[in-house]
Amino acid sequence: MLEEIGTTEKGEWVINLGPQHPSTHGVLHLLITLSGETIQKVEPHLGYIHRSIEKMCESLSYRQFIYVTSRMDYLSSHINNHGCALCVEKGLQVEVPPRAQVIRVLMDELTRLASHQLWWGALGMDIGALTPFFHAFRERETINEIMEETCGARLTMNYMVPGGVMADIHPNFQHRVKQFIAFFRTKIDEYDELLSDNFIFLRRMQGVGYLSREDAISYGCTGPTARGSDLSCDIRKLYPYEVYDRLSFVEVIETGGDCHARYRVRLQEMRQSLSILDQLIDNIPEGDFQAKTKAVLKLPKGEFYSRVETARGEFGVYIISEGGTTPYRIKFRSPGFSNLSALDHMSRGHKIGDLVAIMGTLDLVIPDIDR
Amino acid sequence: MHLTPEATLEESGEWLGLVLAPDQAKSCLSRLRHAPEIEMDYLFCLTGVDWKTHFSLVYHLSSTQHRQTMVVKVKLDREQPEMDTVSDIWRTAEFHEREAYDLFGIRFRSHPDLRRLFLTEDWIGWPLRKDYEDPVNMIKL
Numbered sequence: 032m033l034e035e036i037g038t039t040e041k042g043e044w045v046i047n048l049g050p051q052h053p054s055t056h057g058v059l060h061l062l063i064t065l066s067g068e069t070i071q072k073v074e075p076h077l078g079y080i081h082r083s084i085e086k087m088c089e090s091l092s093y094r095q096f097i098y099v100t101s102r103m104d105y106l107s108s109h110i111n112n113h114g115c116a117l118c119v120e121k122g123l124q125v126e127v128p129p130r131a132q133v134i135r136v137l138m139d140e141l142t143r144l145a146s147h148q149l150w151w152g153a154l155g156m157d158i159g160a161l162t163p164f165f166h167a168f169r170e171r172e173t174i175n176e177i178m179e180e181t182c183g184a185r186l187t188m189n190y191m192v193p194g195g196v197m198a199d200i201h202p203n204f205q206h207r208v209k210q211f212i213a214f215f216r217t218k219i220d221e222y223d224e225l226l227s228d229n230f231i232f233l234r235r236m237q238g239v240g241y242l243s244r245e246d247a248i249s250y251g252c253t254g255p256t257a258r259g260s261d262l263s264c265d266i267r268k269l270y271p272y273e274v275y276d277r278l279s280f281v282e283v284i285e286t287g288g289d290c291h292a293r294y295r296v297r298l299q300e301m302r303q304s305l306s307i308l309d310q311l312i313d314n315i316p317e318g319d320f321q322a323k324t325k326a327v328l329k330l331p332k333g334e335f336y337s338r339v340e341t342a343r344g345e346f347g348v349y350i351i352s353e354g355g356t357t358p359y360r361i362k363f364r365s366p367g368f369s370n371l372s373a374l375d376h377m378s379r380g381h382k383i384g385d386l387v388a389i390m391g392t393l394d395l396v397i398p399d400i401d402r
Numbered sequence: 403m404h405l406t407p408e409a410t411l412e413e414s415g416e417w418l419g420l421v422l423a424p425d426q427a428k429s430c431l432s433r434l435r436h437a438p439e440i441e442m443d444y445l446f447c448l449t450g451v452d453w454k455t456h457f458s459l460v461y462h463l464s465s466t467q468h469r470q471t472m473v474v475k476v477k478l479d480r481e482q483p484e485m486d487t488v489s490d491i492w493r494t495a496e497f498h499e500r501e502a503y504d505l506f507g508i509r510f511r512s513h514p515d516l517r518r519l520f521l522t523e524d525w526i527g528w529p530l531r532k533d534y535e536d537p538v539n540m541i542k543l
Contacts, residue, residue, distance in 0.1 A: 077519055077520055078518075078519065078520035078521060078522070081520040081521070083529060083530075085505075085530065086529060086530055246493070248443050248444055248466055249443070249492055249493040249494065250493045250494050251444065251445055251446055251492065251493075251494030253446070262466065263466075264466075269469070333415065334415055335415075335416070336416065336447075336462065345446065347446065347447055347462075349447060349449055349460075349462070351451060359451075360449070360451050360452075362447065362449040364446060364447040364462075368497060368498075369446075369494050369497070371497070372493065372494055372496060372497045373493075376493075401520060
């Protein structure tokens with residue numbers, strides 16, 4: 032039931048967290064029912080950044096709608112665009128050239144690294160340790176500059192098109208990425224020294240926000256949130272796309288189910304992303320960077336679903352087409368939407384500080400949830 | 403399929419599809435969830451579609467045990483779209499059904515908390531319907 036702010040009949044307090052709050056990572060409004068300091072219920076109120084993207088896409092062409100998805104989960108903008116491009120290519124039955132496939136995977140993994148770096152810095156800041164934030168953003172700058180050189184933008188890089196990528200990589204790209212890989216490998220160990228073994232950090236993360244495997248499945252959790260609860264759900268392994276089936280990397284799964292397990296999953300994923308970048312950066316095949324497609328795309332009548340693994344989990348694009356130049360209905364399955372529904376379940380019985388830690392490890396990006 | 407005698411099968415898409423009538427949908431979905439040889443325990447997408455003559459709800463289900471995916475479609479009446487909730491089978495449906503209610507006006511019977519999710523409570527109309535008119539917020543191209 033909708034609670035009014037104030038006191039309930041049982042003497043419980045109902046207070047607001049957000050929508051304007053440095054720890055909610057976006058405009059998330061949480062109504063927290065407290066008994067003393069212990070959380071009884073958390074009720075998210077969404078819609079502060081609802082832009083009706085799905086309705087907008089019904090009047091955009093198949094080339095245009097890809098770029099509104101950059102604005103959804105803006106930390107995984109390449110990966111979102113990739114998912115949309117894959118869906119359109121599935122409908123058109125277009126074969127993506129090998130060079131474009133490798134470039135796409137390189138961009139995806141760089142984006143995943145950048146997103147996890149920001150997550151790590153923001154998590155440290157939420158817990159109260161300000162230093163990791165500056166370290167994370169300093170390293171993230173390198174990735175942003177690499178992206179800017181090739182794609183032209185630092186955050187919402189509209190680079191993927193149905194058929195490949197929009198332009199070839201910059202001549203400096205390989206060299207800069209190789210430099211970055213060597214540099215960042217040492218930095219991850221520094222991250223471990225800074226935060227992972229810190230006594231206060233461990234006390235705040237271990238045992239907090241437990242999510243069992245059955246609950247993770249029932250709530251539809253995906254990404255590192257679910258992999259911290261022993262659920263194998265990495266789309267890159269289960270339903271490989273592009274060149275992921277030829278790469279050797281490990282799907283990181285932890286069995287703890289608490290905040291610390293989810294933290295370890297993402298740290299290990301950063302190492303796996305570095306390994307993928309290493310395998311690909313010297314082996315970019317020559318050839319076209321874009322397959323030949325018509326200027327105006329028309330998908331045949333039918334429905335198409337494609338899924339990719341963003342930094343937060345499974346991003347699904349479901350297009351229902353009636354044969355025209357614009358989609359009839361598009362649904363974006365966003366990972367944060369399902370992960371957020373488990374927040375209430377995970378945080379009952381904890382304190383508000385624990386709620387902030389849980390939200391930090393869920394890695395929510397609110398525009399992704401609200402669309 | 404002996405488990406779903408009332409469903410019509412559809413094999414045009416990438417995965418096996420079942421088309422169900424709304425009054426039998428809940429029991430069929432429940433059987434799909436609990437039958438040990440199918441065990442569709444992961445609902446990863448719940449979509450509402452407005453087909454102008456009727457609505458349809460599309461459930462994308464997958465099984466974490468058997469690694470299979472399937473699609474279930476339920477046809478709903480246009481004037482009074484109603485469906486039983488599946489949030490007691492899959493907890494993720496709580497939010498998804500609130501979104502379908504918010505954007506299409508599909509009512510879910512026995513939903514624990516059916517109210518608008520994205521839009522404010524006093525919003526009038528169901529925006530994702532094809533006949534939705536909003537002279538203030540919508541620009542016709």
